[in-house]
Amino acid sequence: MVNGEHERIEELLAGYALLALSGEDAIEADRLLSEHVPSCPMCRDTLAGFQSVAGELALAPSPVAPPELMLPRLRRQLEHVSGRRRRATLVAAAAGVIALVTLSGLSMSLASRASKAEHAKVQLSDFVGTLQQPGASSVSLTSMDRSSPGMVEVSGPGFERMYIVGRDVPEPAPGHAYQLWLGSGGTFVPVGDMFLPEDGLVYIRLTFDPRPYDEILITEEAIGSRMSAPSRDGHVWHASLTGAA
């Protein structure tokens, strides 16, 4: 590989280390990282160097004490997530659940640094892999107004994850987004960030055990509104979880 080309690769690696690539550049970087960098000592060294710099930059802001409640909340959760050593005990506090939620697929995950298409592939195999596990069960979320297609929820006993997948999901009204709720005995708590379908697709992965809950609801809520109870104004999907676990 000639020098001019290495200069270009270095440019990509610098942007990559700062998580600043998008579009063609991100795809190109992914290709380089799998095809060229592993076998090129010069690029390996450059990448490692730039990633160290990025790691160091993290220290630049002056330290700020996190809220005092954070550590106690973490302590409570350590009990429940002793790694893979003790799997999937119940998550007790709703507040804890919210923080554990990860929403992926709606924005490109930076974790994989993969192109959109590749990322979708990873999600799909993750999802299908879960479906194939013994004990996995799926529940259909039905549209309350019956005009929208349903979504499906997959979980199983002992799983730490629950998935919600939908396609041809309509765009919410302007200024609105979708919100997931988990219900127990008729009381609902909002879970995770609001989300929007991407090209009609919804893919949500929740990392916790859904067993304490008996209902799932997805509603359309005004962005920035203070949500105390699910709104029934827009599209609503619903599923009962009893008997699913």
Next chain:
Amino acid sequence: MHEEDRLDLELHRRLGSGDRAAFEDLYRRYAPPAYALALRVTGQDALAQEVVHDSFLALWRTPEAYDAARGPFRTFFLSLVHHRAVDAVRREERLRKRAERASNLEPRTGEDVADEIVEDAYLVERRREIREALQTLPPDQRRVVELAYFGGYTQARIAEELGIPVGTVKTRTLAAMRKLRRALYRED
């Protein structure tokens, strides 16, 4: 290896056997810089809290994600926090266009008053070196690095923001990263 890095390594090793005291030691050490970073990137308390909380939980769940051969624990963990913060802010961006984002790039007033936080001298010293290295960059170069790293902006977005070609953003970024690398890892 620096003495403090060695201590981190030992604490990290103990995480592998589910040692909660080791976890709390690492929390005490890294929660303040992690929270400061997440705040700087997201500009929102709630989002920053979620990022830091999730990062520590991820550390507890999968301590083996850190490979000591690839550098100090500190840069690994704070990179993880950075990743999650950028992820969170981009996710948020899709929901809510934040016109006032740019103001978050400047340190929030009060952020520099690090009250009640007693940090290891080593971290304080390293922070000074990093800031110094940033300060020595030409302003044009520093700007693109800060927008990317602390603003969570893509290079395409930075080009738009500054009204310059993406190629220029790339050139400045590379020049800046090379200088920072030399400044932070000079042989001495």
